[in-house]
Amino acid sequence: MKIQESYFKLDQVPGLWRSTVGLERESLRVNHDGNISKHLHSSEWGTRKQQPYIQTDFAESQLELITPPSVSISELQAWLSSFHQIVATTNEKNGDLLWPFSTPVIIPENTEDIKIAQLEKIDEYKYRAFLADLYGKHVQLISGIHYNFQINPDIEHDSFEAQSDYDDELQFNNKIYMHLARNYFRYRWLLTYLIGASPYVAPNYATNLYGKPHAERMRSIRQSRYGYQNKESVVMNYNSLEDFVTSIEDAIDSGALSLEKELYRDVRLRGGANARELLDKGISYLEFRNIDLNPYHPHGIDDETIALVRLFLITLLFIPDVKYDTEIVKGTKMNYATSEADALDAPMDIDEAKWLVTAMREVADQLSNTDNVSSIVDKVEASLDDPSLTLAGRIVEEATEYDSFLEMGLRLAKEHQQVYLDKPYLLHGFENLELSTQDVLKEAIKAGIKVRIIDSEENVIELSFQGQTEYVKSANMTRLDSLISYFLMENKVATKVLLDEAGLKVPSGTSFSNIEEAKAYYTSLPDKAIVVKPKNTNYGLGITIFRSKPSEDDYIDGLNFAFKEDHTVLVEEYIEGTELRFYIQDNKTMAIVERRPAHIIGDGVSTIGELIDEVNKNPLRGRDHKAPLTIIEKGEIETLQLKNYGYTFDSVPEDGKTVYLRENSNVSTGGVSIDRTDDTHEGYKKIAEKASQLLEASFCGVDIIIEDYTKEPTQDNYGIIEANFNPMIAIHRFPGEGTPRLLGKAMLNQLFPDVYNRG
Amino acid sequence: MKIQESYFKLDQVPGLWRSTVGLERESLRVNHDGNISKHLHSSEWGTRKQQPYIQTDFAESQLELITPPSVSISELQAWLSSFHQIVATTNEKNGDLLWPFSTPVIIPENTEDIKIAQLEKIDEYKYRAFLADLYGKHVQLISGIHYNFQINPDIEHDSFEAQSDYDDELQFNNKIYMHLARNYFRYRWLLTYLIGASPYVAPNYATNLYGKPHAERMRSIRQSRYGYQNKESVVMNYNSLEDFVTSIEDAIDSGALSLEKELYRDVRLRGGANARELLDKGISYLEFRNIDLNPYHPHGIDDETIALVRLFLITLLFIPDVKYDTEIVKGTKMNYATSEADALDAPMDIDEAKWLVTAMREVADQLSNTDNVSSIVDKVEASLDDPSLTLAGRIVEEATEYDSFLEMGLRLAKEHQQVYLDKPYLLHGFENLELSTQDVLKEAIKAGIKVRIIDSEENVIELSFQGQTEYVKSANMTRLDSLISYFLMENKVATKVLLDEAGLKVPSGTSFSNIEEAKAYYTSLPDKAIVVKPKNTNYGLGITIFRSKPSEDDYIDGLNFAFKEDHTVLVEEYIEGTELRFYIQDNKTMAIVERRPAHIIGDGVSTIGELIDEVNKNPLRGRDHKAPLTIIEKGEIETLQLKNYGYTFDSVPEDGKTVYLRENSNVSTGGVSIDRTDDTHEGYKKIAEKASQLLEASFCGVDIIIEDYTKEPTQDNYGIIEANFNPMIAIHRFPGEGTPRLLGKAMLNQLFPDVYNRG
Incomplete structure (x- = not known):
């Protein structure tokens, strides 16, 4: 026809x-x-x-x-x-x-x-x-x-x-x-x-x-x-x-x-x-x-x-x-x-x-x-x-x-x-977005907020509810945070200056781009534990920790070691303890997790390699940020880490022995988060909230090293490491252990105050 | 003793x-x-x-x-x-x-x-x-x-x-x-x-x-x-x-x-x-x-x-x-x-x-x-x-x-x-900061606003006036802009979606990460001038402009050329005209410049090399962003550009002939800005202001290509290229030609509404 x-x-x-x-x-x-x-x-x-x-x-x-x-x-x-x-x-x-x-x-x-x-x-x-x-x-x-x-x-x-x-x-x-x-x-x-x-x-x-x-x-x-x-x-x-x-x-x-x-x-x-x-x-x-x-x-x-x-x-x-x-x-x-x-x-x-x-x-x-x-x-x-x-x-x-x-x-x-x-932590159909954004979208759909993907690669979404339109990037970057707040957090110098001036404890220290100046600083070193480290390090390379003030020779060795990794080296007070991430929204602590590097716990029988395989069977573990936890690899870095502690993948650690496969605690390299929201002393929550307030943040992740997070803070038993303008929801939403915290929902409640108020 | x-x-x-x-x-x-x-x-x-x-x-x-x-x-x-x-x-x-x-x-x-x-x-x-x-x-x-x-x-x-x-x-x-x-x-x-x-x-x-x-x-x-x-x-x-x-x-x-x-x-x-x-x-x-x-x-x-x-x-x-x-x-x-x-x-x-x-x-x-x-x-x-x-x-x-x-x-x-x-465009003592921040600091000191450098490398400063404290990065990134506004501008997809939906003209087009899909798009090409270009290009490499709808073979040649430079390629409507930068503050146009690539104008006698030397004598030209204009180099890119037009540095262009040394108009590679604030048709100011408003910006640079900026806008004679969350003050404050615009001062007036209101 x-x-x-x-x-x-x-x-x-x-x-x-x-x-x-x-x-x-x-x-x-x-x-x-x-x-x-x-x-x-x-x-x-x-x-x-x-x-x-x-x-x-x-x-x-x-x-x-x-x-x-x-x-x-x-x-x-x-x-x-x-x-x-x-x-x-x-x-x-x-x-x-x-x-x-x-x-x-x-x-x-x-x-x-x-x-x-x-x-x-x-x-x-x-x-x-x-x-x-x-x-x-x-x-x-x-x-x-x-x-x-x-x-x-x-x-x-x-x-x-x-x-x-x-x-x-x-x-x-x-x-x-x-x-x-x-x-x-x-x-x-x-x-x-x-x-x-x-x-x-x-x-x-x-x-x-x-x-x-x-x-x-x-x-x-x-x-x-x-x-x-x-x-x-x-x-x-x-x-x-x-x-x-x-x-x-x-x-x-x-x-x-x-x-x-x-x-x-x-x-x-x-x-x-x-x-x-x-x-x-x-x-x-x-x-x-x-x-x-x-x-x-x-x-x-x-x-x-x-x-x-x-x-x-x-x-x-x-x-x-x-x-x-x-x-x-x-x-x-x-x-x-x-x-x-x-x-x-x-x-x-x-x-x-x-x-x-x-x-x-x-x-x-x-x-x-x-x-x-x-x-x-x-x-x-x-x-x-x-x-x-x-x-x-x-x-x-x-x-x-x-x-x-x-x-x-x-x-x-x-x-x-x-x-x-299948895979309840994902939002089906939107698996290409990062987990945190999937959580926000899921909660938005459930609440009847209109959603639209503006740019899936960049996790930019549009949310509309009763005539109000909001844009959100990566789950909690919104109109509620100011641009300068972002830069104050991104800039570690600025973060430190502001927190320190307000009386919060940040590890004191100095950065050097010149090894001679760094050496001369020896005379000014405080009589405390210090850490010498490259400004940027991914895998803990180039870091030396001194439990008390080092000799000048040891200090210079530490500097040489660190300057091999980066052209800027930090000499900082060292605080020993547990690293906690505080998730702060609107100056209130919503969730706290402890972050631990990828690890296995020995049973006296299995090899480290077998124990890794066992851990990786956890259905929450996946790859490429598409699961709440990440598969532990048996790669170069893990091999090196094991070697440093005298292990190989064929070693059989004794029963109850924790063996770390990484120095860094990132979830993306197999680390786990453990919910500590209810176990942490109120004093630290106040500290994290004050930090967020000083940085003018609506959504803020505050990383604090704490000697014992169940005990009251003093001027010496903690140190604020950094603040994050885009704290991950997923590590709290799907913690490796402990209670999940519904942070996507909390974010929506902040952005649309009427959405959950149905009388 | x-x-x-x-x-x-x-x-x-x-x-x-x-x-x-x-x-x-x-x-x-x-x-x-x-x-x-x-x-x-x-x-x-x-x-x-x-x-x-x-x-x-x-x-x-x-x-x-x-x-x-x-x-x-x-x-x-x-x-x-x-x-x-x-x-x-x-x-x-x-x-x-x-x-x-x-x-x-x-x-x-x-x-x-x-x-x-x-x-x-x-x-x-x-x-x-x-x-x-x-x-x-x-x-x-x-x-x-x-x-x-x-x-x-x-x-x-x-x-x-x-x-x-x-x-x-x-x-x-x-x-x-x-x-x-x-x-x-x-x-x-x-x-x-x-x-x-x-x-x-x-x-x-x-x-x-x-x-x-x-x-x-x-x-x-x-x-x-x-x-x-x-x-x-x-x-x-x-x-x-x-x-x-x-x-x-x-x-x-x-x-x-x-x-x-x-x-x-x-x-x-x-x-x-x-x-x-x-x-x-x-x-x-x-x-x-x-x-x-x-x-x-x-x-x-x-x-x-x-x-x-x-x-x-x-x-x-x-x-x-x-x-x-x-x-x-x-x-x-x-x-x-x-x-x-x-x-x-x-x-x-x-x-x-x-x-x-x-x-x-x-x-x-x-x-x-x-x-x-x-x-x-x-x-x-x-x-x-x-x-x-x-x-x-x-x-x-x-x-x-x-x-x-x-x-x-x-x-x-x-x-x-x-x-x-000496060098009046600098703030003496603070020459290591970028020019725009120097201008803000100078105006702040003159106005009696207390200033403090938080991080000179990153151009983060603190300003205080009558009990109000503000942080500013790079001269106009402040509390007044929201974090999401920043991401909406940074994200070219989001910018385009929002402006387009509100009826502003953005060059229509699509991006491809797969050459086969890009080829198949030929059947959907509009019957218009188009440009095929790599998503990211510094020197104009890989760009092909077709003044009317190309043949399929020519189109595919353009794609191959562009995909050599980047794995993502844009096929966009092409708009011919002058590129103007609109500096918008609080939804009002404060300044407009035309940006032109590094160029010389022949006199019929001097070689291009000599004309460059002459142009470089301008005391406003310097290096490393430490002067309002930049020395024009005689480097590889300039040589290539001249070659494309049949010149060498020894060529003698005829009197009045403009020869461009670059495709890109950045000041940092010798380009000049020409103030057009008073010459530009009001209609384009309204357009730029609307764009800024849609992106929820307090400070915004809107780049628009305009056929003739003295004539009224229609639906076809302009196209918004992009919006910038950190528009440079310096190109307006110290334009290569035309009236300087006191944008540092204007920024302070926005941040501290009382500072210039002395009755």
Whole structure:
């Protein structure tokens, strides 16, 4: 067939492919027996009135997960992953599962047991009660995917500029969307053939209008007359946007509809609070509501289907306009027939199907190979000749392996649940971000704060809540900290000057860039333990610790050793003790951890190498900052460290002996954090808080070496090493030992003081 | 002799050497004839009531320059350099000079013409009028150096801890300072011998108490009885702090003194609002007031003298306490005798002098070679045998080369003035800081804002004014900007997203880290001029500009070229025009410059090499960011650039032809800035201000490419390239062409809203 370039040119297809999609995934919560869950929509998912992502649909136990719009399929799936993980974490505690099919499996005999969503707005609740009366509660338990589609506005604008038939860009826009809506009504039966997926339903299922489905194994009960349908008296005219507005307003005047939103059609025109507003503001996108849940995919829709629907919609833009309402009626009949056919029946109009697929291929050919769209068209083509390749076909064939629809659904639901529960410290879908940012995002989504990734490489995100917009980098760098506070902390000289002047203990000392000056300083050395060290050292190289004032020769040896590693050398008072990291927010200590270098503890039997392997089995250990703890390596530095203490990886340390594999305590080289928030003397908290205050910080990590952190501070038993403007949340959120501290949540509470204050 | 370790051990000398010094330098302003200047104390030096650094002393034309305390001699001189430069810049405009001697050269016959300092506080003014009546105005024109000395408190504390005679640290402290004061009174005559320096005075000079000096060429008129002296009826008792308090209060009760501060002695006890307060708070430092101005040094005191006095004071701590007031009277007499002796007379008590120098050497031997103190002792020793090596000796000998004291003083004053006026774009003494920070410091000092360098390498400074303390890094990074604003600007992706969404024009485009994806993007290229460039490029390498949509082959060539330079490549819309930098403060455009790469303009005769040499003669050009403009190099990059355009350094470009030596416009590689603040269309200022606002910036540099900056902006004739969180002040403050913009001052006005609001 010949593609018709009425609105767009074929070479604009790559641009059209960057059109925006937003998905809504509905799902029933059921218990492990398949009964509808009696648990209320969880408060762990925020409040419904301020949740953009996790909502209830008709029933209290019917979830609706709503992605932000995106041009990227993987981004859409990332959003769905994160929502499903959050929901599943609560469901797991409650013994709930997400029912993977569009149609319910067990319906209570008493419809009173189907609880309408407990929405805060009483009008919303009453409206749902009215619908339940009119259409029956059963039909309202049906779930699916809604596919929101906005044509790339840049491409649409280019087309408007290039044509001469329309003077008004709004008119042009509405024409295109009405064309797309009509063609979708006309040809959607092909999608139903390919991805319809609800052949079974609970035996007692019945609708008010059409009663019980007439057959089992139909392609899609949800899209058949036994799905959610308006009364036949509701007739809409899609000839033009103007006609549509008139017809919906007439339907309300005549009482056929109670409210505009009662209209249930497979296409909904979006962009206004009501239909008439669309005339002024224009249609901004279309919502396609007839996609069944794919029970095999944890999200109810796979990447291929998202791409297939996009390709189908773009193709419809290049197919002649069906124009008349009679065609829409024809299309609806074909869709009923396709839905109500046996799942293994051939397409009802193979010629039309092939014609559509040819058009789809012509469009797909405009796309580059990287999009893999042509392989999708290949599959569609194959499915036309072999109904078992369709989704409904696969379901009915595989259903024979189960005792029942119930068993099949529960098996799939449990498999999906396992996917969601894997690696709970990550936010699924956003694993490329650093852990701390993942924690903040997870808490934000749970609280109903709108989130957006501005730059994933740099961990810059946007958070919005009730009209307030905030940007956050690396989990706690925000508007609340000033730029100069950052530099005061980054600059170790400045940090020291400010803390010292305020009477806080910092190791006294001097830095030298000239070895002669450093040597001459010997006469000024205090009569104390000192450390001579290169200004920058990663692995503790070049450090000499003197437990009391050294002889001049020993001091010079220390200097020579240190100057080998760096051109600047510090001579500092040495304080012996435990290194604690204090996490301070708004001048309050929120968490404290002790940080210990990578180590193993001997058992008198195993070699160090074996003990490392054992430690590395901890599921919290991973690599590349993508896990709370890091795999301990058996590399050069570890080998050297062991050698310094007279070990090799084959040594067998005695029972209870701690052997360190590193000098540095960083988590990224296998170190562990141990929560000490409750064990640390209040005095040190006050000290860390004062340091944060002096540095004008809102979020601050203060590192203090303390002789004994359970004892009261004196002027000599501690030393503040440094302050950090970007203290890691993850070492407190997922400590190697001890209580986790919810610092992502605390950060959000600071940034949005109202977010957790729900009275 | 044997050093007496009464309070300190000899091995504490290195610690005592780190005692703090603060200097006050007084000086008369005179005109080029040597007459006392009739210009008022300039408003360019801030207001007297809030100026910690630049004050008036007794007369309106008598400046007092006050350094903050420091342990470092070079730091003290740095402060003095900066104050002298600021003062001299104004003096040069007014035809004033700083008189280099302690004693005045021309005194008006009518004393009414000696104007008392016009202080804001009426009591202060009246007090000066009272002193003028009592002591005579002449004596009050005498100027000198005040040397404030605080014993290193850490060392004092260590000594207190180590002894058992005192229970009270305050008592211990007062004992030490009274010991030092008494010994200073007793032995100061040696300093007068060495560095007394006022052998001449105006012929009509006379004092109320002693009349005219009895001889010329005396060592120090200022320290003789013809200097500033209280009446003989004023008798003080320095046996103990308690005795001193009683004696000064008695003197006031008896009417010998009007106020405590009328007491004029060579040592003043510091640390309280009045003497009695010292009993509670302790003496915190001593002020030594008897040092004459060294006329040979622009600051009136050289490094050696600062060190010599410190050594002398520390030595006095190790010399037996003279204990009795009779010894003080003896010391005063010896000092008068030394002062009134001929400048070439031998020391009056050579044995005592040698005894003191031996002690000084014993103390100096405790210091490391790097301090060069022993060479100072050598010089002192030589001066004992040869009075011509003393400062007064040198002056009287060299004075014979001049017609008069007047001529000698004016010659020296003019030489000093030239030192102060050199490189006016720098802040003298702080040349190691970046230019922008120097500008801020200079303006802060002028405005009377207290300044402190926290970290000179990193350009972190502290500013305090009326109880408000602020930290500033690199001239405009302050508390006023938030940390996230910094990251939004640093992150080019975030900048673009925010500006683009708000409807500002940023070059549209995409970045690729994968050459295959970049190639596939060809189908999506807009039909516009584009640029393909590596994400990071210093010298314009790897950039290809296509004036219209390229062929696929050309596009791929561009990609290959760019991917050679960086692993990330940008494909962006190309906007042709002039690059302007908008400096925005608090959402207002403060300055705009055009930035042009290093270039020369041909004259049809000279070679490019010669033209570069000519351009480099501009005194604003320097190296290493220490000048507003940078020397144009003839290096590899410049050679390559010339070659690309078919030139060598020996080519002779035609008259008026501009030849660029660089692609990049950075000042650091020879580029120039041209002020365009008043020429740029208001529309672009609004755009830049909106960008700054969107990025939540207080200080922001917005770089915009504009087709024609005099014309109104449209959606297509400009593009915002980037925003900078630390825009350089210097390119506007010292533009290569056009009006300088006082951005350092503007920054201070933002940080301290009251500082320039003096009604």
